[in-house]
Amino acid sequence: MTQDRPADGVPRIWADWDQRDADGRVWTFAADSDEPHRLRPGVLVDAGPAGDVRPAVVVDVLSERWRTVVLLREVAPHADGTG
Numbered sequence: 001m002t003q004d005r006p007a008d009g010v011p012r013i014w015a016d017w018d019q020r021d022a023d024g025r026v027w028t029f030a031a032d033s034d035e036p037h038r039l040r041p042g043v044l045v046d047a048g049p050a051g052d053v054r055p056a057v058v059v060d061v062l063s064e065r066w067r068t069v070v071l072l073r074e075v076a077p078h079a080d081g082t083g
Helices: none
Strands: 026-029 044-047 054-063 068-074
Touching: 044 068
Parallel strands: none
Antiparallel strands: 026 068, 044 054, 054 068
16 A cells, blocks of 8 residues: 555555445455554554545455455544544
8 A cells, every 4th residue: 555654653554345245244355454454343444545545444454375464344433523
């Protein structure tokens, strides 16, 4: 990923909000994160395409032979409008 790291230290991951699995979870690839080594269940991330970044929580990380899939759940932004 080639975007600047967020000031709050939250990992950033690209995701398509319309790309969901059968259970409604957004899925993407760990390689689309600026810090893939930090992705594990329960971690808060900034997710989405450049124009639609939203806070999300990693629900699961599924390691496959040639890729690692990350499942996300969108969460409400902070009351102050950040993250």
